[in-house]
Amino acid sequence: MRNYLLLLFTTLTFAACEPKKGKEVELPKIQLDFIRFDRLLAEAKSIKEIDSLLKKNPEITVGYFHCTPEKIPFLAKDLFALFQNPELKSFYEQSQKPEFYGGNQLEIDVKAAFMEIHNQFPQTKVPKIRTVFSGFGGIGSEFAVQHLYVTDTLIVVGLDFFMGKKGKYHPPNVYDYQMRRLEPKALVGQIVLQYSAFFNQQNSEDHTLLSDMIWYGKGFVFTKKILPSLPDSLLFGYTGKELAETEAFQSEVWEHFIDNSLLFKKEEYVKAKYVGERPKTPEIGPACPGSIGRWLGWRIVDLYGKQDSKVSLPKLMANKEANKIFLASGYRGK
Numbered sequence: 001m002r003n004y005l006l007l008l009f010t011t012l013t014f015a016a017c018e019p020k021k022g023k024e025v026e027l028p029k030i031q032l033d034f035i036r037f038d039r040l041l042a043e044a045k046s047i048k049e050i051d052s053l054l055k056k057n058p059e060i061t062v063g064y065f066h067c068t069p070e071k072i073p074f075l076a077k078d079l080f081a082l083f084q085n086p087e088l089k090s091f092y093e094q095s096q097k098p099e100f101y102g103g104n105q106l107e108i109d110v111k112a113a114f115m116e117i118h119n120q121f122p123q124t125k126v127p128k129i130r131t132v133f134s135g136f137g138g139i140g141s142e143f144a145v146q147h148l149y150v151t152d153t154l155i156v157v158g159l160d161f162f163m164g165k166k167g168k169y170h171p172p173n174v175y176d177y178q179m180r181r182l183e184p185k186a187l188v189g190q191i192v193l194q195y196s197a198f199f200n201q202q203n204s205e206d207h208t209l210l211s212d213m214i215w216y217g218k219g220f221v222f223t224k225k226i227l228p229s230l231p232d233s234l235l236f237g238y239t240g241k242e243l244a245e246t247e248a249f250q251s252e253v254w255e256h257f258i259d260n261s262l263l264f265k266k267e268e269y270v271k272a273k274y275v276g277e278r279p280k281t282p283e284i285g286p287a288c289p290g291s292i293g294r295w296l297g298w299r300i301v302d303l304y305g306k307q308d309s310k311v312s313l314p315k316l317m318a319n320k321e322a323n324k325i326f327l328a329s330g331y332r333g334k
Contacts, residue, residue: 217297
């Protein structure tokens with residue numbers, strides 16, 4: 001179940017913590033192993049130099065590029081060729097502008113987020129962070145890449161995937177509604193949301209839609225706790241209009257779930273309609289946004305936390321009992 005959910009969660013969310021204007025930004029006091037590998041690749045002067053970089057960073061070579069050691073020379077050749085391509089070079093140079101990933105603001109924002117995670121979970125070891133830029137892996141490359149590679153010890157970020165609508169190029173096979181979660185300001189929240197899965201406990205015997213909804217809901221609550229200034233539009237990927245209408249008509253949305261006895265459904269095809277990656281949920285109405293079950297899960301978990309202020313974030317994330325959380329929340333459509 002968790003692997004299934006992690007794959008769903010890997011669909012695309014945020015938000016960089018904005019420093020106050022006029023004040024010098026200081027890095028939080030935690031040890032963060034953060035390397036701008038994208039810059040090292042861009043600065044490499046030869047295939048041999050990239051080959052050496054890849055061999056010195058096997059976590060990127062294997063984890064992100066899925067490249068076995070014997071194929072490193074081929075990957076090095078591909079990457080060097082990509083950075084010699086004028087179009088990719090222009091795309092990369094765009095990424096280094098201040099409004100994208102120039103300077104060290106990304107490191108500051110990521111470090112601030114993990115400082116708060118460390119405050120909440122002091123026994124947690126902060127993962128390594130690496131950034132990569134590969135032009136979506138190139139055309140026809142055998143080395144598959146993705147927007148994020150997240151484990152409890154390593155996070156690799158494909159910056160080219162997070163250039164947003166203003167990026168010179170857009171990731172392949174990504175729809176317009178998903179692009180809202182691939183904006184530069186969405187990146188830190190996407191990292192935190194996916195990383196929350198390593199704290200998010202779920203009853204492996206509970207295969208109901210409600211269990212999945214609560215799992216997603218806890219992930220959203222975690223992210224909003226770590227990044228309190230996070231706009232909901234970047235967290236859920238909904239437009240302002242969709243957020244307003246979902247809030248206004250949540251009683252009707254809830255009635256659909258109750259009238260159709262959805263909460264305790266276990267069929268994967270049914271659950272996919274409500275927590276899967278979709279632009280809309282036509283079963284409820286043509287304007288109802290997709291993944292509405294995730295949003296409802298957040299409403300339930302958020303209300304649960306407000307009902308009992310003594311529930312800490314670690315305790316919430318460790319709670320596997322979805323039905324108990326639902327009942328204790330008192331949520332009935334608002």
